[in-house]
Amino acid sequence: MDAFMLNGFNQHVPIRRSAAPKVSLAARSHIESMDAGLTSVSGAQEVIKDMLARRSVTKLILGHNYLGDEGCEELFGFLSSEAGRKYKIREIGLNSNGIGNRGLLAISRYLRDNTTLKELFLLNNEFVGEPSVAVVFALAINSSRLETLSLATNSNLTDTFVAHFLPVLDAPYFRELHLSACGLTHKSAPPLVEYLTSPRCQLHVLKLLGNRIRARAVGTIVRAIHRANYTLLRMELYPMGLTKLPDDSETSSPQDEENAQDRPLRWPDVENDLKRSLTRNSALKRLVEKEALALLRYSRTLLLRPKARDISQHPASVSPCSESCSCVQLSTNTLFTTIGQPYHLSVTYAAPGSHFPFMRLPTELQLHILSFLAPLLSTAQRLRIFTYASSPSTLPTLLPCLTNGGCIPDPASPQFTMGGPAAGGFGTSTGITLRKRGGGSVSACASGKCMGAGNSVLCRREAERSQWLASVRCIAFELEDEETRVKDIQA
Numbered sequence: 259m260d261a262f263m264l265n266g267f268n269q270h271v272p273i274r275r276s277a278a279p280k281v282s283l284a285a286r287s288h289i290e291s292m293d294a295g296l297t298s299v300s301g302a303q304e305v306i307k308d309m310l311a312r313r314s315v316t317k318l319i320l321g322h323n324y325l326g327d328e329g330c331e332e333l334f335g336f337l338s339s340e341a342g343r344k345y346k347i348r349e350i351g352l353n354s355n356g357i358g359n360r361g362l363l364a365i366s367r368y369l370r371d372n373t374t375l376k377e378l379f380l381l382n383n384e385f386v387g388e389p390s391v392a393v394v395f396a397l398a399i400n401s402s403r404l405e406t407l408s409l410a411t412n413s414n415l416t417d418t419f420v421a422h423f424l425p426v427l428d429a430p431y432f433r434e435l436h437l438s439a440c441g442l443t444h445k446s447a448p449p450l451v452e453y454l455t456s457p458r459c460q461l462h463v464l465k466l467l468g469n470r471i472r473a474r475a476v477g478t479i480v481r482a483i484h485r486a487n488y489t490l491l492r493m494e495l496y497p498m499g500l501t502k503l504p505d506d507s508e509t510s511s512p513q514d515e516e517n518a519q520d521r522p523l524r525w526p527d528v529e530n531d532l533k534r535s536l537t538r539n540s541a542l543k544r545l546v547e548k549e550a551l552a553l554l555r556y557s558r559t560l561l562l563r564p565k566a567r568d569i570s571q572h573p574a575s576v577s578p579c580s581e582s583c584s585c586v587q588l589s590t591n592t593l594f595t596t597i598g599q600p601y602h603l604s605v606t607y608a609a610p611g612s613h614f615p616f617m618r619l620p621t622e623l624q625l626h627i628l629s630f631l632a633p634l635l636s637t638a639q640r641l642r643i644f645t646y647a648s649s650p651s652t653l654p655t656l657l658p659c660l661t662n663g664g665c666i667p668d669p670a671s672p673q674f675t676m677g678g679p680a681a682g683g684f685g686t687s688t689g690i691t692l693r694k695r696g697g698g699s700v701s702a703c704a705s706g707k708c709m710g711a712g713n714s715v716l717c718r719r720e721a722e723r724s725q726w727l728a729s730v731r732c733i734a735f736e737l738e739d740e741e742t743r744v745k746d747i748q749a
Contacts, residue, residue, distance in 0.1 A: 288317040296323035302332035309336075315345040321353035321379075330361030334368045346374040353381040359391045369398035377406040381436075385409070387418030396426035404429065408436035410465065417445040424453040430460055430731065438494070439468035447475035454479070455486035460734070465494040480528055484535040488735040491540050493532060496525075542634070542735035549632035550643060550732035551723065557628055557647035560616060636736035643730055 289308055296304060302325055309315050325333065330352070336342045355361075362385055369375065385391075399407070409415065420442060446469075453459050471479075476495065483490055616624065629640055646652050727733050 287312065287314040288319070289315055290317070290319040291323070292319060293322040294320075296320060296325060296329070298324070298326055298329045299332045300329075301325055302329040302336075305333060306336050309342075309345060315347055317349045318347055319349070319351040320355065321351050323355055325352070325355045325357065325361075327358050327360035327364075330355070330357045331364045334361075334364040338368045348374060349377040349379075350375065351379040352383070353379055355383060357383040357385070359386055359388055362391055362395060366395045366398035369395075369402045369404065372402045372404075375402065375404055378404060379406075379408045380412070381408055382411040384414065385412045385419075386414045387416045387420075387422075389418060389422040392419045392422040393426050396423050399427065399432060400429045402429070403431045405431055406434040407432070409440060410436045410438040411440075411468075413439060413441040416441040417443055420446040421449050424449045427453065428458040431728065432460055434463040435461055436465040437469070438465045442466065442469035442471055444470075444472050444475035446471065447478050450479055451482040454490065455482050457736075459487065460489055460731075462489060463492045464490060467494050467496055471495070476528055480532050480535070484531060486737065487535070488539050488542055488737060489733075491536055491543070493536065495532070539734070543733065545634055546639075546732055546735050547727055549634050550639065550727060550730065553628065553632040553635065553640065553643050554647055554726075556631055557644055560614075560624065560628065561644060561648040562650065562653075563617065563648075634735065635732065636738045638738070639730065639732050639736060643732070646730060 289305065289312075291305065291308075296302070301323060305318075305320065309318075337345070337347070357380070361383075362380075365378075365380075369378075415437075419440070420437070454461075454464075479495070483493070616627075619627075625640075625644055628644070629635075632640060632643075635643075
């Protein structure tokens with residue numbers, strides 16, 4: 259056997275060579291240099307050089323280096339320049355880099371009017387709670403579309419940062435804030451309560467672990483969430499001293515003292531109250547989104563009207579400046595221009611071939627009737643949907659989209675390799691298409707869910723729905739009183 263094998267039998271067996279490591283297309287736009295020895299300006303210049311060698315960068319992870327303030331200013335000075343702005347970075351991680359307030363100001367300059375960055379991780383740095391820096395940082399977030407911010411384990415921020423950061427924070431796209439182990443005490447409870455109960459708060463996740471927020475302050479925050487916060491879906495809070503009697507040094511309102519009833523606060527009771535509030539918020543969020551989508555469907559049909567119909571209904575409402583002037587067109591295409599105008603009652607009936615009689619009602623009555631389709635929505639939410647539905651500028655374009663904006667199929671699913679573009683193969687822009695038994699085809703995401711193992715694919719239609727719900731601020735229940743309702747109607 260050995261002689262047979264030595265006579266050249268194995269010469270025909272192909273030799274397997276080690277293949278080059280496979281790198282996904284998405285990973286090519288990621289720069290991950292964790293614990294790479296990057297220091298100060300020279301380290302930042304290495305990162306910039308790496309970025310310039312790539313056409314696209316969407317993720318920049320530089321944790322556990324020591325860029326410091328000098329390196330951070332160098333890096334974000336480049337990112338804020340014209341050459342750096344072309345990189346649409348969605349996530350930046352600078353954990354444990356020895357960055358101080360100078361570096362935070364450089365990050366603030368980059369954040370200003372930034373619409374691409376979604377996640378920013380700044381854990382375990384050397385930030386100090388300086389009021390002016392906190393205000394500048396909050397204003398930068400307000401002008402951006404940042405969704406997630408982590409400042410955890412920056413123990414020198416203290417209550418000073420929260421006291422000046424939260425009152426200025428007014429970011430409608432801000433969803434997640436991490437302030438764990440930031441040296442907070444019960445003094446941070448008033449600004450936290452004020453922010454969580456204000457319309458400015460759109461947070462879904464708030465993390466406050468590892469702070470010295472004690473018994474009465476925790477009870478105040480939890481009761482405030484139950485009373486006036488409907489956006490928060492997850493909160494991590496396990497403070498110190500919950501099993502002890504509240505200290506007199508902790509500030510609280512007379513109402514909170516009455517609710518506390520001079521009894522020790524137990525963590526199971528506080529935790530159960532918090533869970534009930536978060537479960538309520540999650541259930542209301544699903545109902546609000548469902549009603550908003552249903553209201554849009556009917557409002558688009560009933561409120562979006564042809565130009566000729568509006569002009570014939572109100573021929574004398576606006577006089578044109580000239581035959582070529584567009585002032586009549588702009589005014590008659592606006593839904594709310596007829597609100598408050600005199601309406602002449604008529605006993606004549608519509609002709610058999612006329613349009614739907616609903617259109618002949620005053621605009622106020624039309625909107626009032628449509629409001630019964632979404633009773634859970636606030637007046638402001640319904641008005642935003644009515645405005646969107648009645649505007650021709652919000653209609654989708656009739657021209658085909660030349661970019662790949664379709665659903666991303668799951669490589670683990672059989673549909674990934676079926677049939678090429680028409681069947682939803684790689685690089686499609688129309689999603690997966692299935693053949694019906696009686697002929698024709700149906701899109702796989704017609705119900706808003708793409709195909710794939712464990713729904714692990716990206717559904718374009720679902721992403722567009724989420725984006726629209728956020729644009730009309732229908733991602734949470736809005737509690738309104740009579741005074742707020744009157745102001746919304748007058749506005």
